[in-house]
Each structure stands twice: as structure tokens, then as C-alpha cells.
Amino acid sequence: MGKTKNTSLDTVxxxxxxxxxxxxxxxxxxxxLVFFIIYILTQLGNLLILLTVWADPKLRARPMYILxxxxxxxxxxxxxxxxxxxxxxxxxxxxxIPFGGCVAQLYFFHFLGSTQCFLYTLMAYxxxxxICQPLRYPVLMNGRLCTVLVAGAWVAxxxxxxxxxxxxxxxxxxxxxxxxxxxxxxRAVLRLACADTTVNELVTFVDIGVVAAGCFMLILLSYANIVHAILKIRTADGRRRAFSTCGSHLIVVTVYYVPCIFIYLRAGSKGPLDGAAAVFYTVVTPLLNPLIYTLRNQEVKSALKRITAGRGTE
Structure with a gap:
């Protein structure tokens, strides 16, 4: 099924x-039923975040919420x-799934997934x-620069x-x-190739390793400097508020990167756990992101209340 003979008598x-x-x-x-509900909730939850940022002037004026x-x-x-x-x-x-559909799915999966990696890095930056450059922040991270960085993430x-x-x-x-x-x-598609895949596997490991590990190291470096700066804050309330602005992002980064690294960058044979890990970061993580940001972010919750009360444009 799904194959046709060519002139060399091989099947294509x-x-x-x-x-x-x-x-x-x-x-x-x-x-x-479970995956259908997850999909609907994912779309509604992320759409709610998107509309909240767009409708609230206080949020859409800040790079953090644009990201x-x-x-x-x-x-x-x-x-x-x-x-x-x-x-x-x-x-x-x-x-x-048609051959062209498989090509498109693999492309968009890695296009969107790697763009997320770059975006998480921008959010950490x-x-x-x-936190570390509060007086220079309006100059170093303005709306125009934020737009350029986001566009760069999409292109990359x-x-x-x-x-x-x-x-x-x-x-x-x-x-x-x-x-x-x-x-x-x-990896799943390469197993079916009628040619040596050694070069492909090596390039895949290096390419994904550079993107995932590189972004992850930049995020860790950013947060090492953030923690160092927060520990210098004298008041407990100041430290708590500084940590609260970073907590949501750290949780999201963790639930995204751990399964990704488990699948693509570990050595050894691949097992059934790869499927479970892939489901987690491709299906569950997009559902968790709006929950994490709405439940842990006071400014988003306040914006939702203003919009609900009809004061979103004040």
C-alpha cells in the first residue's frame, strides 16, 4: 500500500x-477523548493569553508579554x-499520510520547536x-528590538x-x-530509508544539539546572573517579587527541555519512553504553558480581571 513501481523495479x-x-x-x-479535550483546551488557553496580551495596553507595551x-x-x-x-x-x-504531508509535518514540527527554543532564550534574556540592568532596560529591550529578535527567531x-x-x-x-x-x-523516518543514514544521524545530532544545548546554556547563564542579582536585594519582599517574575519561565523551560534532551541528545538505544516523552513536550507542554502563566503571573490575572470587567482599554 502506498507504493508504486518505477522503471528500475524498485518500489517508491x-x-x-x-x-x-x-x-x-x-x-x-x-x-x-483525552487527546481531543487536550487539543481544545490548548487552543482556548493559548488564545486567551494571546487575546489578553493584545487587548491590555499595559501588557502589549512590555517586551516580556509580547514574547x-x-x-x-x-x-x-x-x-x-x-x-x-x-x-x-x-x-x-x-x-x-501522503509523502508530501510527512515532509510538511517534519518541517513544521522542527521549525516551530526550534523557534520555541530561541524564544525561551529571548525570554530569559x-x-x-x-532584573540585572533595570535602569537601562527600557533602552536595551524596547519594542523595536523585541520585534527584530522575534523575527530573527522565526527565521532561524x-x-x-x-x-x-x-x-x-x-x-x-x-x-x-x-x-x-x-x-x-x-529518527522514525530514517529507519525506512534505502541508503546509509550515518551522515544524517550525525548532522541531526549536531544540529539539534547546537540549537537545544546552546539555547539551554544561554538560559542557564542568564539565570545564574539573575540569581546572583536577586541575592543582592536586601528586602525579602523584593527578592520574592524578583523570583516570581522568573518562576513561570523556569517551569516552562524545564518541562520543555527535559523531554527534548531525553529524546534527541541521549546516547544508546531508543525505547518506548521516547514516545511518552515526545507526547509530553509536543502535546502536554502547550497545554501547560497558559495554565502556568495565568496561575503564577499576577499581572496576567489582573489583566484578565480588567478585561472581564470591561476595563481592558483603560
Whole structure:
């Protein structure tokens, strides 16, 4: 299925079949409902954050919340690239995805995922400037610079996604077309290639390692300076307020990077836990982000109250 003969008598893959997540057959309906609810809540939660930042003048004038709005937009799209396809795995429908659809899914997955990495780094840099350089912050991080940095993150993410998609699908696929995964991702697709994938695997490891590890190290460096600056604050209330502005971002970074590093940068064989880790950072994390920022961020909660009370434009 999904293959056609060419003149060299080899078979050419026309589509792929995603085998999805392993699960007991009696849980199919429950898992369909769970992932469907997660998807709807993810879209609504991130849309709420996006509209709140846009509608409240106090928030949309600050780079921190501009970045938060961009993060919500990314989460909505990342969820839309992954979850609807995943939901189909729990239905009787055909599990095949066209070759071009697989290329597009892999590209957008790595494009949006790497853009998030860059955005988390920008958010850490913004907090570093706000806490460690408070007097110069309005000059060092203004709206124009924030826009340029965000645009740079999008361009870099697009380049990363293009590199991964081009390297993966430049190889011939002429044999089995069953992808033992719930999405078209690099390692799962490369197992089906009819050519040596050593170079691809090395480039993938280095490329993703540079992006993920590089961004992670910059975030750690930013927060090392932030902690050092906070410890110099004399009052306990001042330290508490400074830490509260960074707590949400640290939680989000942790729940994103730990599964990502587990999947792409660890050595050794890959096991069933890879699927669970991938589901966590591709499906669960976009759901958690708006919850973390609304429950832990007093300014977002205050803005929501103002908008609800009809005072969002004051």
C-alpha cells in the first residue's frame, strides 16, 4: 500500500503509515477523548493569553508579554501540527499520510520547536535585563528590538526546519512505509530509508544539539546572573517579587527541555519512553504553558480581571 513501481523495479514510497502510540485496544475511545479535550483546551488557553496580551495596553507595551503572546501563538500551531494527526490514530480511519504531508509535518514540527527554543532564550534574556540592568532596560529591550529578535527567531527556526526536512527526505525511500511513531519525525523516518543514514544521524545530532544545548546554556547563564542579582536585594519582599517574575519561565523551560534532551541528545538505544516523552513536550507542554502563566503571573490575572470587567482599554 502506498507504493508504486518505477522503471528500475524498485518500489517508491508514495505515502507513510503512522503506527501511532502503543495502547491497549480497550482504551482507544478514552484516549481519543483525552487527546481531543487536550487539543481544545490548548487552543482556548493559548488564545486567551494571546487575546489578553493584545487587548491590555499595559501588557502589549512590555517586551516580556509580547514574547509571551508569541509563545502562545507558537503553542497553538505546534499543537495543530501534532495533535489532530495523533487523534486520527484512535479512529478506524486510514492511518496513511501522503509523502508530501510527512515532509510538511517534519518541517513544521522542527521549525516551530526550534523557534520555541530561541524564544525561551529571548525570554530569559529579557528577564536578565529587567532584573540585572533595570535602569537601562527600557533602552536595551524596547519594542523595536523585541520585534527584530522575534523575527530573527522565526527565521532561524525556519532554517533549522528546512535543513532537517531536506536532509531527511533527500534519501530514497523504496521499502517499508510503516513509521513506528505517532508523527513523521527524523529518527522514525530514517529507519525506512534505502541508503546509509550515518551522515544524517550525525548532522541531526549536531544540529539539534547546537540549537537545544546552546539555547539551554544561554538560559542557564542568564539565570545564574539573575540569581546572583536577586541575592543582592536586601528586602525579602523584593527578592520574592524578583523570583516570581522568573518562576513561570523556569517551569516552562524545564518541562520543555527535559523531554527534548531525553529524546534527541541521549546516547544508546531508543525505547518506548521516547514516545511518552515526545507526547509530553509536543502535546502536554502547550497545554501547560497558559495554565502556568495565568496561575503564577499576577499581572496576567489582573489583566484578565480588567478585561472581564470591561476595563481592558483603560
Amino acid at each position: 514510497v508514495r505515502d507513510f503509515i503512522l503506527l501511532g502510540l502503543s495502547h491497549p485496544p480497550n482504551l482507544t475511545s478514552l484516549l481519543f 509571551l503572546g508569541v509563545l502562545s501563538f507558537l503553542d497553538m500551531w505546534l499543537s495543530s501540527v501534532i495533535v489532530p494527526r495523533l487523534i486520527l490514530d484512535f479512529t478506524p480511519s486510514i492511518k496513511a 529579557d528577564r536578565y535585563l529587567a 527556526g525556519s532554517m533549522h526546519g528546512s535543513i532537517q526536512a531536506t536532509l531527511t527526505f533527500r534519501l530514497p525511500y523504496c521499502g517499508p512505509n510503516q513509521v513506528d511513531y505517532f508523527i513523521c519525525d527524523i
